[in-house]
Amino acid sequence: MSARETILAALRANRPAGEHGLPDLPDFALDDGGDRIGLFSRMLERMGGRRHAGPADTALAALFPDARVIASTVPEVAGNRDVGAVAHPRDLADVDVAVVRAAFAVAETGSVLLVDDGLVTNAVAYLAQHLLVLVDPADVLLTMQAAYRRPEFAHHRYCAFHTGPSATADIQGVLIHGAQGVRSLTVIMAPRA
Amino acid sequence: MSEQRREADGAPGLINPELRAETDEGERGPDGARLTHAEASSRPLRPLPPEPQPRGARLRGNRPIDHDEAARRFIEAPEHATVHDERLWDLRQKRDGQMHAIPEWEELRELASRIKQHTLAHLADYLEQFEANAKANGVHVHWAEDAGAHNRIVHGILADHGVKRLIKSKSMLTEETGMREFLGHAGIEVVETDLGERIQQLDDEAPSHIVVPATHKLRSDVARVFADTLGTDPDNWDAHYLAEQQREKTRPLILDAGAGLTGANFAVAETGSFVVCTNEGNADLSANVPPLHIASIGIEKLIPRVADLGVFIRLLSRSALGSPITQYTSHFRGPRKGGEMHVVLVDNGRSARLGMAEFWTSLKCIRCGACMNTCPVYRRSGGLSYGATYSGPIGLILDPTFNRRRYSSLPFASTLNGSCSNVCPVKINIHEQIFGWRKALAETHDIGAGKRAMMKAAGQVLSRPALFRAAIATADSALRILPDFVVANPLNTWTKGRAMPDAPRETFHQWWARTGGKTEPGA
Numbered sequence: 001m002s003a004r005e006t007i008l009a010a011l012r013a014n015r016p017a018g019e020h021g022l023p024d025l026p027d028f029a030l031d032d033g034g035d036r037i038g039l040f041s042r043m044l045e046r047m048g049g050r051r052h053a054g055p056a057d058t059a060l061a062a063l064f065p066d067a068r069v070i071a072s073t074v075p076e077v078a079g080n081r082d083v084g085a086v087a088h089p090r091d092l093a094d095v096d097v098a099v100v101r102a103a104f105a106v107a108e109t110g111s112v113l114l115v116d117d118g119l120v121t122n123a124v125a126y127l128a129q130h131l132l133v134l135v136d137p138a139d140v141l142l143t144m145q146a147a148y149r150r151p152e153f154a155h156h157r158y159c160a161f162h163t164g165p166s167a168t169a170d171i172q173g174v175l176i177h178g179a180q181g182v183r184s185l186t187v188i189m190a191p192r193a
Numbered sequence: 194m195s196e197q198r199r200e201a202d203g204a205p206g207l208i209n210p211e212l213r214a215e216t217d218e219g220e221r222g223p224d225g226a227r228l229t230h231a232e233a234s235s236r237p238l239r240p241l242p243p244e245p246q247p248r249g250a251r252l253r254g255n256r257p258i259d260h261d262e263a264a265r266r267f268i269e270a271p272e273h274a275t276v277h278d279e280r281l282w283d284l285r286q287k288r289d290g291q292m293h294a295i296p297e298w299e300e301l302r303e304l305a306s307r308i309k310q311h312t313l314a315h316l317a318d319y320l321e322q323f324e325a326n327a328k329a330n331g332v333h334v335h336w337a338e339d340a341g342a343h344n345r346i347v348h349g350i351l352a353d354h355g356v357k358r359l360i361k362s363k364s365m366l367t368e369e370t371g372m373r374e375f376l377g378h379a380g381i382e383v384v385e386t387d388l389g390e391r392i393q394q395l396d397d398e399a400p401s402h403i404v405v406p407a408t409h410k411l412r413s414d415v416a417r418v419f420a421d422t423l424g425t426d427p428d429n430w431d432a433h434y435l436a437e438q439q440r441e442k443t444r445p446l447i448l449d450a451g452a453g454l455t456g457a458n459f460a461v462a463e464t465g466s467f468v469v470c471t472n473e474g475n476a477d478l479s480a481n482v483p484p485l486h487i488a489s490i491g492i493e494k495l496i497p498r499v500a501d502l503g504v505f506i507r508l509l510s511r512s513a514l515g516s517p518i519t520q521y522t523s524h525f526r527g528p529r530k531g532g533e534m535h536v537v538l539v540d541n542g543r544s545a546r547l548g549m550a551e552f553w554t555s556l557k558c559i560r561c562g563a564c565m566n567t568c569p570v571y572r573r574s575g576g577l578s579y580g581a582t583y584s585g586p587i588g589l590i591l592d593p594t595f596n597r598r599r600y601s602s603l604p605f606a607s608t609l610n611g612s613c614s615n616v617c618p619v620k621i622n623i624h625e626q627i628f629g630w631r632k633a634l635a636e637t638h639d640i641g642a643g644k645r646a647m648m649k650a651a652g653q654v655l656s657r658p659a660l661f662r663a664a665i666a667t668a669d670s671a672l673r674i675l676p677d678f679v680v681a682n683p684l685n686t687w688t689k690g691r692a693m694p695d696a697p698r699e700t701f702h703q704w705w706a707r708t709g710g711k712t713e714p715g716a
Contacts (some may be wrong), residue, residue: 003336005338007338007492007544010540010545010547011317011320011492011547012317013548014544014547014553015314015317015547016314020307020313020314021307021311022307022311022497023304023308023311023348025304025373025504037367039646040505044682046222046230046517047228047516047518048222048230048231050223051223064282066205069229074661087482088484090448090482093448108370108517109517111518112520116529122480122481122529123477123478125483127482144507145500146503147504148500148503149500153464153466153499153502153524154277154463154499156526157525157526157527157528158481158525158526158529159524160477161518161521162520163520164520165520165522166229166232166233166472166521167220167470167473168231168232168390168473169232169234170232170387170389170392170407170408171392171412171415171435171436172234172238172276172410172412172415172432173232173233173234173280173283174229174233174234174237175219175233175234176219176432178440178480179388179472179475180386180443180447180473180474180475181472181475181477181478181521182438182474185311193638
């Protein structure tokens with residue numbers, strides 16, 4: 001027998017007794033106090049992220065005046081590095097700031113969902129030193145539960161929630177941003193063009 | 194669940210006030226408030242004078258691990274023991290803070306438990322569904338019966354592609370299979386990309402905790418390891434300096450790696466996709482920079498539906514670190530354009546565990562580490578004292594399934610206070626299974642005479658549920674400071690060592706014959 005057949009046969013032979021039905025998932029309420037964007041922003045900041053009033057060009061100039069390599073996948077920002085034209089993802093290692101649009105955001109945790117189509121080259125969101133994320137205010141969902149009822153997870157090859165920047169406290173609990181990925185994550189509320 | 198002690202600012206207080214730092218070097222938010230997301234400590238802890246790091250249990254072939262001996266050496270290193278205790282109890286308190294903010298917390302735990310039990314009871318079907326969907330997405334799916342098969346499959350994939358360097362994110366499964374060592378012998382360089390895991394790799398030491406692998410180390414230990422291996426300044430203990438050095442030294446290795454390997458926190462049958470959670474984004478670098486991505490996945494990681502993630506993702510990081518979510522929660526459904534993706538589904542004893550009536554629900558574990566953070570024995574002895582891949586309460590019930598003799602002493606490294614079961618997000622009855630393993634090991638004579646005497650004592654208390662429940666009820670608040678707890682709790686079979694309580698009125702075997710191990714209603 002192949003390993004596959006052996007494993008499946010053992011699992012069927014050892015099936016635990018009992019019914020073990022699959023439960024339905026209730027919808028749990030979350031009170032955002034009538035201000036969903038406000039809740040999103042508070043949670044984002046608690047997770048180490050930042051908000052900027054925008055627009056994106058103004059934010060870039062204000063937050064990253066010394067940035068030389070800007071990789072943008074959004075029409076709002078021209079940038080000077082074509083994310084889709086690199087031969088290998090490593091060619092994006094010198095990017096100072098990446099500008100992308102989130103598929104949606106989640107107020108409960110302050111998360112933004114970045115998907116492969118929006119990133120063009122997935123690695124740009126991790127190799128860049130800083131990340132600027134545009135979110136349409138109409139795309140802010142209330143709960144993580146609502147997020148997982150969205151179709152993106154069944155359609156994209158890659159979807160990633162980013163909640164603040166890369167972080168570690170592996171050295172005696174000292175929180176450090178920019179462990180391996182981006183050193184900062186800034187969200188701008190901007191309706192889709 | 195008891196309320197933890199909080200100070201005027203609302204954050205948890207220190208159990209060792211002398212650790213409080215005058216200055217704070219952690220990150221701050223835009224309003225100037227101290228940030229405590231990810232595994233950050235609630236309060237700044239001052240650097241301590243260097244102290245030789247206590248090492249883990251001494252392996253003696255197949256002879257039982259002497260946890261007591263290793264734990265004693267850990268306790269005798271007071272700087273390490275104190276910081277370790279403080280750090281992990283703080284994670285537990287952060288977890289409680291998150292729990293109290295979610296009214297449906299207990300419902301979520303119940304749902305998570307039921308979803309996992311359902312999946313495990315139909316695991317063969319869900320694995321077939323996962324495989325079919327993953328293949329349709331362009332993923333190569335492999336099956337490994339045991340650790341050796343897993344390592345050979347990974348090596349085969351790497352050899353086919355001429356890969357000389359593999360970058361990887363943290364994966365307890367590959368620790369379980371000894372993959373790094375195996376690939377090293379085969380001439381493939383393996384680079385850990387999680388900071389804590391990299392520290393442990395460079396120190397040639399196993400991870401001591403499944404979520405925070407280097408949490409037993411002081412910053413001076415990290416400075417020593419990096420000075421020896423990365424050439425950094427041995428006298429610079431600044432955490433920012435050390436982390437930045439590691440980032441700069443690892444980045445070139447990531448850029449030129451031939452392949453990346455990740456584990457998976459969840460695998461979704463409905464979509465053939467898998468989910469990886471990290472705080473550093475290192476799994477995303479490992480998966481998205483090299484052209485080849487391999488994911489090693491234990492078969493118990495399956496869940497049926499994407500919507501189920503709405504339960505598990507809400508529980509995982511809150512339980513593990515007291516942070517609402519990990520910084521990165523990444524969903525992989527297929528290879529990126531021009532890339533190649535392989536999934537290795539690994540059994541390695543899991544299908545056999547499914548057939549153990551008393552222990553199969555341990556397969557529900559989502560590897561959050563909450564049981565470790567709350568365990569007074571784990572906090573005071575350090576993860577390496579268990580001498581096994583999995584330490585702490587969950588380790589006590591997993592390890593004997595891998596090697597019944599070598600890990601026969603581990604189920605005794607517990608006070609049976611039940612706190613592990615109380616915090617478990619998937620409601621595994623961990624402390625009952627720990628006791629179940631003591632019984633099972635005693636019956637097959639896998640434990641020594643001293644441990645058998647302990648069994649009788651524990652049996653006496655467990656045979657009187659009112660006393661047992663009273664012990665558990667008081668344990669949670671008493672847990673905060675171990676010495677009080679140790680003195681007060683008659684269930685402690687660990688710290689009292691060989692000093693045995695009075696002879697039981699009823700022997701364990703008599704009790705077992707009478708009750709069959711079931712709780713006696715109304716007793």
